[in-house]
Amino acid sequence: MSNWFHTVTIETAPILEKIKEHPFIIKLMDGTLSKEVFQFYVNQDSLYLSEYKKTLAMLSIKCAAAKDTRFFLDAASGIIDVEDELHQIFLDKENFNTEPSPSCELYTSYMSRIVNNHSLEEGLAVILPCFTIYKEIGDYILANQTNKDNNPYQNWIQTYASEDFANAVNSAIEITNRYAEKAPKEVLQKMDIAFIKTSKLEWLFWDSAYNKETWKI
Numbered sequence: 001m002s003n004w005f006h007t008v009t010i011e012t013a014p015i016l017e018k019i020k021e022h023p024f025i026i027k028l029m030d031g032t033l034s035k036e037v038f039q040f041y042v043n044q045d046s047l048y049l050s051e052y053k054k055t056l057a058m059l060s061i062k063c064a065a066a067k068d069t070r071f072f073l074d075a076a077s078g079i080i081d082v083e084d085e086l087h088q089i090f091l092d093k094e095n096f097n098t099e100p101s102p103s104c105e106l107y108t109s110y111m112s113r114i115v116n117n118h119s120l121e122e123g124l125a126v127i128l129p130c131f132t133i134y135k136e137i138g139d140y141i142l143a144n145q146t147n148k149d150n151n152p153y154q155n156w157i158q159t160y161a162s163e164d165f166a167n168a169v170n171s172a173i174e175i176t177n178r179y180a181e182k183a184p185k186e187v188l189q190k191m192d193i194a195f196i197k198t199s200k201l202e203w204l205f206w207d208s209a210y211n212k213e214t215w216k217i
């Protein structure tokens with residue numbers, strides 16, 4: 001079946017491959033990622049998710065169908081659960097840094113700008129890689145790791161390889177495809193641009209954590 005998501009996924013396949021080859025993911029998978037780097041990541045991800053849930057809530061009120069509004073509101077509150085659970089386990093609250101890294105700032109600001117100032121369709125496209133790439137990476141790690149019993153990051157891996165998350169991802173894809181079906185070509189092109197850019201920002205977010213990115217000034 002040909003649909004918008006299927007087509008854009010083919011276009012972004014090289015980005016997904018780069019993410020799978022990134023040392024952050026390789027080391028997360030074999031459990032050798034340094035605690036310091038993972039801590040930096042969880043800290044920034046906490047700042048990221050705190051903004052992302054607001055962006056999802058904003059997108060939800062732009063949807064015409066009540067079931068779509070409900071889906072995005074549920075996803076936003078699902079993120080509060082993830083924040084509570086994963087961050088309870090992994091976040092070092094005493095050394096929490098409240099300043100987003102440049103890449104974290106860029107990623108959250110970009111999504112917020114598109115959702116707030118552009119069309120609903122572009123908004124749907126811009127928030128989608130956060131669902132689909134994490135699903136891909138969660139499944140990829142689970143399928144390829146040999147140390148499920150003693151990986152310090154297993155709880156994190158399981159969250160994104162879970163059935164609940166898979167259901168949420170499928171719904172997000174279905175909703176976006178449904179709006180894309182009715183969208184004119186110009187809007188579809190803008191959806192592609194948004195999806196591709198956010199996919200790159202996913203790579204950048206992992207890379208920035210791996211390098212413990214700082215503000216240069």
Ligand SMILES: Cc1ncc(CO)c(N)n1
Pocket residue numbers: 045048049129130131134202205
């Ligand atoms: C950067 C980023 N993208 C996506 C997700 C999925 O929730 C996450 N936790 N963090």
Ligand SMILES: Cc1ncsc1CCO
Pocket residue numbers: 074075076078079082130131165168
């Ligand atoms: C953790 C997370 N990331 C995108 S949506 C979501 C919550 C799905 O319920």
